[in-house]
Amino acid sequence: MPYKDTTRVGLHPLQIAWQELDVPQCGYCQAGQIMAAAALLAKTPSPTDPEIDAAMDGNLCRCGTYLRIRQAVHKAAAMRHPAGTSQPGHAGRKVAGGGT
Amino acid sequence: MAHAAGKDLVAFLLGLLSAAPAPPPGNAPANPFFGAMNAGRMRAALQTVVERSGWGKRALPKGTALGAAFYFSHMGYFAEVAQVSVTASKQVKVHKVGVVGDVGTPIINPKAAESMVQGTVIDGMSELMAQEITLDRGRVVQTNYHQHPMVRRSQAPAEIDVHFLQTANPPTGLGEPALPAVCNAIFAATGERIRSLPLSKHGYRWARTAAV
Numbered sequence: 001m002p003y004k005d006t007t008r009v010g011l012h013p014l015q016i017a018w019q020e021l022d023v024p025q026c027g028y029c030q031a032g033q034i035m036a037a038a039a040l041l042a043k044t045p046s047p048t049d050p051e052i053d054a055a056m057d058g059n060l061c062r063c064g065t066y067l068r069i070r071q072a073v074h075k076a077a078a079m080r081h082p083a084g085t086s087q088p089g090h091a092g093r094k095v096a097g098g099g100t
Numbered sequence: 101m102a103h104a105a106g107k108d109l110v111a112f113l114l115g116l117l118s119a120a121p122a123p124p125p126g127n128a129p130a131n132p133f134f135g136a137m138n139a140g141r142m143r144a145a146l147q148t149v150v151e152r153s154g155w156g157k158r159a160l161p162k163g164t165a166l167g168a169a170f171y172f173s174h175m176g177y178f179a180e181v182a183q184v185s186v187t188a189s190k191q192v193k194v195h196k197v198g199v200v201g202d203v204g205t206p207i208i209n210p211k212a213a214e215s216m217v218q219g220t221v222i223d224g225m226s227e228l229m230a231q232e233i234t235l236d237r238g239r240v241v242q243t244n245y246h247q248h249p250m251v252r253r254s255q256a257p258a259e260i261d262v263h264f265l266q267t268a269n270p271p272t273g274l275g276e277p278a279l280p281a282v283c284n285a286i287f288a289a290t291g292e293r294i295r296s297l298p299l300s301k302h303g304y305r306w307a308r309t310a311a312v
Contacts, residue, residue: 022211025219053254053308060245064222065215066253067260 013076014038021072025063033059037073046077109284110150110168117143117170137172141202141267146170146179148265149200153181163187164195167285174273176203180221182257184285191307192229192299194282196259197221201277204269213274218260220276226251228282230300255306 014037017023024030033056040047040055047055052073061069102112120139146168155166164185171178183196199217207213230249234241242248283294286304294302 022215025215049258057252057254057308060250060252062223062250063215064219064251064256066222066256067218067258068215069253 012038013079014041014072016079017072017075021068021075023065023068023072025065029059029061029063030065033061033065033069037069037076040073041077041080045081047073103287108156109288110146110155113146113168113170114143117146135175137177141177141269142170142172142179144267145177145200145202145265148263149179149181149198152200152261152263153183153198155181161185163289165285165288167281167283167288169279169281169284171277171279173275173277176201176272176274176277178202178217178277178279180277180279180281182279182281182285184282184289185307186286186289186304187307190302190304192282192286192304193307194225194257196261197257197281198261198263199277199279200263200265201274202265202267202269203274204271205266206271207264208271210264213264214262216274217262217277221260221279222251222256223276224279225256225282228297228299229304229306230298232298251306252308254308 014034018030018034023033036056036059037052040052044051044055049070052070056069102109105112107115117139150168153166153168155168160166160183164183167182167184169180171180178199178201180200181198182194185193185195199221201213201217203213226249229251232242233248283299286299287293292302296302
């Protein structure tokens with residue numbers, strides 16, 4: 001399940017994308033943003049921008065990190081479905097379906 | 101004022117900045133966080149953002165226009181162009197914002213600087229549209245964010261392009277350079293001049309993306 005994965009292992013694609021893109025500013029909203037994003041990706045593995053907006057519109061961010069959040073969601077989605085290439089550090093974590 | 105003068109907004113602003121008196125020689129303020137604006141640096145920032153945005157060079161659909169503005173914040177120089185569309189029912193969409201900043205060099209944390217500028221554009225939009233604190237019989241009227249709304253992700257611009265000029269000036273503060281270029285764009289798109297904020301008082305609302 002997404003929650004168990006993110007807290008125990010720290011290698012969820014969203015967490016990696018969040019770090020690589022330096023998404024947070026103050027960090028106050030980010031736990032909610034990541035959880036909402038994880039729930040979205042569980043249902044919609046390759047979301048469009050309007051789908052991201054619809055799923056995450058309830059998560060406000062006063063620091064205005066929305067643009068990087070969107071980029072990170074796309075990046076995480078691409079990591080999980082990398083179109084045939086394997087990603088370093090993700091050996092054995094390719095998700096066929098279910099799980100995260 | 102540009103409109104009254106019959107001039108293009110950017111040409112008018114650049115003209116004002118050119119006409120400003122040159123700073124006295126040796127203008128390195130003893131206190132880097134306080135001092136007068138250097139019009140030449142602001143002109144360079146404005147000129148760069150205008151070029152990057154294609155001001156005056158792009159045909160825009162009806163109801164869409166560009167606005168420009170500049171702001172001197174914590175000794176940093178910021179200029180912005182916003183591309184905004186307005187529907188007949190006064191729904192406003194900020195599509196893209198370009199910002200050019202001159203905060204000297206080195207910028208210690210460029211990613212943080214970029215994040216700061218992007219964030220403050222969005223925060224500025226929140227204040228612009230629907231944020232104000234009013235008093236009634238000594239009490240603040242607004243009790244929570246439903247009466248002081250923040251921009252949501254579906255209302256935020258799709259792109260905020262931030263570019264810092266690498267100038268040989270000592271590093272300064274960055275501040276929160278959220279700028280009023282949106283109101284200039286609304287005027288250019290609709291002919292309605294905004295003279296008081298927030299915009300919601302004048303019947304404006306943010307447009308949202310289709311799925312929301």
